[in-house]
Amino acid sequence: MAGRDDPVDLYRALALHRAAATRLKSLREQGQVPAATRCGLGYEAVSAGAARALRTADDSTGDVIAPTPDNPGAFFVFGGTPLEFFRQRLARDSAPGRGREPGMCPTDFERGLAGPAALPGTMVEVMAGITLAFRLRGQDRVGLVFSGEDETSTSAWHEGINFAAAQRCPLIVVVQAGTEASIGAHTRARDFGQKAAGYGVASASVDGGDVLAVHGAVLAAAERARSGKGTTLVEARGCPASRRVHRAARTGEGRHPDENSPDPVARCRARVVGERIARASDLDEVERGARSEVRAACEQALGESSPAEERALGGVYGGDPGTPPWYRLEPPARGLAPASTT
Amino acid sequence: MAGRDDPVDLYRALALHRAAATRLKSLREQGQVPAATRCGLGYEAVSAGAARALRTADDSTGDVIAPTPDNPGAFFVFGGTPLEFFRQRLARDSAPGRGREPGMCPTDFERGLAGPAALPGTMVEVMAGITLAFRLRGQDRVGLVFSGEDETSTSAWHEGINFAAAQRCPLIVVVQAGTEASIGAHTRARDFGQKAAGYGVASASVDGGDVLAVHGAVLAAAERARSGKGTTLVEARGCPASRRVHRAARTGEGRHPDENSPDPVARCRARVVGERIARASDLDEVERGARSEVRAACEQALGESSPAEERALGGVYGGDPGTPPWYRLEPPARGLAPASTT
Amino acid sequence: MTSNSRPEHLGKTLRGKPVTLLEAISEALFEEMERDSSVFLMGEDIGVYGGAFKVTRGFLDHFGAERVIDTPISEAGFTGAAAGAAHMGLRPVVEMQFMDFISPAYDVITNYLATSRYRGSGSVPVVVRGPVGGGNRGGPFHSQNVEMAFFHTPGLKIVYPSTAYDAKGLMKAAIRDDDPVIFEEHKSLYRAPHLREVLPAEDYVVPLGKARRAREGGDATIVTYGAMVHASLEAAAVLEKDDGVEIEVLDLRTLLPLDDAAIAESVKKTGRLLVVHEDTRTGGIAGEIAMRVSEQAFEWLDAPILRVTAIDSPVPYAGGLEDYFLPRVSDIVTTCRYLTGY
């Protein structure tokens, strides 16, 4: 894909993200997933807009993204399915991660999906290396990592972007920032794009609720990266602010500072309909399709089983899965007579 | 001290730094200190200029500095003595650090000396906390930490300055940078002052070989800090570049890119004499004084003894020095008959 | 803007009401902050939000933003800053939102905080506290026990309480201690109803470094700590009822320094030792205990030293996997039967 994207396709990506996030939120409310699970409501534009500016493939030749749990839309654009999404979140045995970890995005490098992350910032380091590999091998591929705003405070974020900059890695770092008013006491930075200069990398700042704006900025960054110009930091402003700010602002039952920010899906819809690119009824159709796909996937995943407990064993090292010492399967003192009481 | 410093006093500080660094270098060449010991030649102006812009005291009421091993001049300005300097470097029993660690600057918080450091960047974190304490207690004190250029790549540097910025700590971070030509492949940043904006702090960039320029910039930063405006990054350009660049440039017996950079002591001398602030003979006198003080201190330290080996025990925890388990002082299996062969 | 009266929810002990382990910790922090104005708190979301687990709920209102500091996601940065503040005479208590997040601070804790006294930079009275442990479906990065990351570092102390009484008394002792202390709080004990206890209304401390006999018995010794104290007591009750054997349970309370005198004393009485820890197996604390018992009480051993631990893998997410991963009461019972029948 290059140049301007098809707005209806973009809208489809937004709708799928929204449907999955909404469904996940209700699973959370029902206690089916942990209370801390992030859903990604409000991150539709940045997720879909960024991912659709990249090249997808399923044979290890496309671009690679590292989404946060707020970016299911990007996961879907890169070929992740709602079924995988719910299996993963519900820790099903059928999940790509086999229930071992709670991340939203299972890794599948063939499709260009990198995840799940460890601690914040780590994926900036890892993506620096993934894109270093692209450069070393002369491949025409780029990488994109989604980051939070306070994630920029972490050591991993800093060392990762600095390394990518130094090595001119074809990497795009998307910082999902809140509104200026919502920035917390955790930083004095008021403009995350300004961080780029300190690393000697290019930057762009866009409205993170505007899918076309995000799409355009990432497209330009990807072109820079493909032409050997290295790393770009894209600041997406006005994302639903930090859960941390959220927490802060919620006390006293006050309103969250971003609760008034316009819905990115509605914004895209208004524009597509307003510019007569598609009819409202077509978009309704798209939305219905997304919801029913998500509903079916969720039902299926809910009906599937959790991993059997022995699955907790193995998978830590390559080769013989029995390598790590394990105490329930062998008598505690080999070669001795079994204890009389057992 | 406020306002313009007395140039002859500044010159005295430069001369003492130069004399100590020169002496240390010859100790290194004689194998009396490890080959990797940093001496600080060429760092006279940034060391003395910065330190003399701060307030010294010996009763825990003055400012606090954290010098690198390249900043003996700052150590002396803050009341460190050449005798302590050589005792520390030669690991004498009389050294403030009692031979346990190789840093140049022993800690003495009463005099405002923070050190020795652990790994690069750490002292930025620690000084953030020291200056946080000043702010929390409403004290009119500031802190200054000297940093290398590549040290800005470390996670500790990043988290430290970001924390100081967020907390409006009265901290000055001096980045001792090389010339633009000398910046290595380790960063794309060409201007370390640009990093400041990304943290939302003020910055200044000065010629690190010009003692008055450094002095002025630090004076201004200290005033900002004292007036509650928080952290400032001062970039000192043209310091003898990174030992890393040095290494790089030395291969093939090429010249070091900074070998032509003018001597900061000579520059100050030319100016002081040129502006008829003092006579050359006065400055010669100052230099002779510095050299003889340094020589006497070094001789005394050389004549002193190394710590007795049992001094390796203790000092790890407060209270009872016998706390850590120690195997030579007690029989291996208490309560058992001693082995026949011992 | 600090009020003088104690917030309602922090006054249970004063009103003679039972408190949970979490409330005991909150009370300890509150009382120490009241007692000593140099005590202050730092951590992510500990202020307005009151902390991820609400340990510091109400503290911001009472003590103000200068003593309850919300930080960036910079575990290294604020832990290093804590060391700096400690150098200036403050006594910082740092919260890790989950103790798993201490890993970015590994460098500054092991290299700076732990060595500061030894290197002549003075003591560093910093407490690093936070929730640990599994059983909460937190997956690999919200479930770890961190003691073995620090157990090997001379200069640190490690505390891990199992009761509300101990939690309060140990926290007070830790804050008053001049050495850096890692303080682990098991999430599943935080609000466990059966751990509610009426605590003494007067100030008390539980000294660091002293184990507690949680159950007396002559047939075998279990050495354990944290949540496993309760699993071990359950197992001991089963064994008394079903097998008529009396198991002694020793609750370490402090892991470093290790109370090996108490361990040796118990082993000399029972001749049989089982170490139970929730943490993974290889390189767990059982090893050091086995080594010390071998050194100090080998002749008294009537059976091999054994251990019950988690599996050597990351902490899995899915409930069934996690339950299988963690040590179970039945494992303790089986292994004790083996030992007592040996």
Add this chain to the structure above:
Amino acid sequence: MTSNSRPEHLGKTLRGKPVTLLEAISEALFEEMERDSSVFLMGEDIGVYGGAFKVTRGFLDHFGAERVIDTPISEAGFTGAAAGAAHMGLRPVVEMQFMDFISPAYDVITNYLATSRYRGSGSVPVVVRGPVGGGNRGGPFHSQNVEMAFFHTPGLKIVYPSTAYDAKGLMKAAIRDDDPVIFEEHKSLYRAPHLREVLPAEDYVVPLGKARRAREGGDATIVTYGAMVHASLEAAAVLEKDDGVEIEVLDLRTLLPLDDAAIAESVKKTGRLLVVHEDTRTGGIAGEIAMRVSEQAFEWLDAPILRVTAIDSPVPYAGGLEDYFLPRVSDIVTTCRYLTGY
């Protein structure tokens, strides 16, 4: 600009000349890079300068800047990047300039690299190598042994060779292994003349996870590794000569996974076990070994398991202090006498 012929100093084995342990490592790296184009190097000053210890001297000229990458001081950043590159099929070998500097990478190694396979992100064939150990007057931050920082982390392997032959064969095995490997190289063995060895001209590997019997004997077993293998062999020679006792010395070579079968076998033969490690005492590897021997060979023990180790403190700087801190041959002799006379 890569030449095809092997640099002179890397061809000693081809010419039938003896090599030092350092040269053996250089040869291993060189040959693996020749054999497999996916192998590449990253580290500080490893390119133009050839590395602080010159392990990679000549590599940049031969392999070019894309396979010998000079990095910023960002141990976490480039180790995380190595993981990313490994995901893309490369096999990075990362140098820590001194292994002490691995501590900022503790998070990414333990949380990301070690868990990647388990979490479904695939294997991470990264080798992290560098100089360790004391005796070089490096002080607290240039002398550490780092095995116990990682020994407790499932998913990692740890290698620590004591001979040139093993160093070469283990390095090749480590590079070919699909799991992340920490590879420790003792500085005092690097150029030790008595370790020079003529190595086989043909390609060979030493398999990970297998200990080596460095000396055969029936009276007691010493389990050790690294520089302490040579101290133990010295002690064994003294004991043979003076006491007529035969000590078996087992060189672990790989610390994780631990070859407990080999340890148990030897202990079953001799009935006496001494563990010798240069690393500090509490929480050292001796504990895990004692625990496993207790589990597997308790009945065969005729004496307590004992250990000879460094003191529980940071590594001191002054020569006398460091010599006292480190385990000595005489300590091993004394403790063996105690054991064999028991």
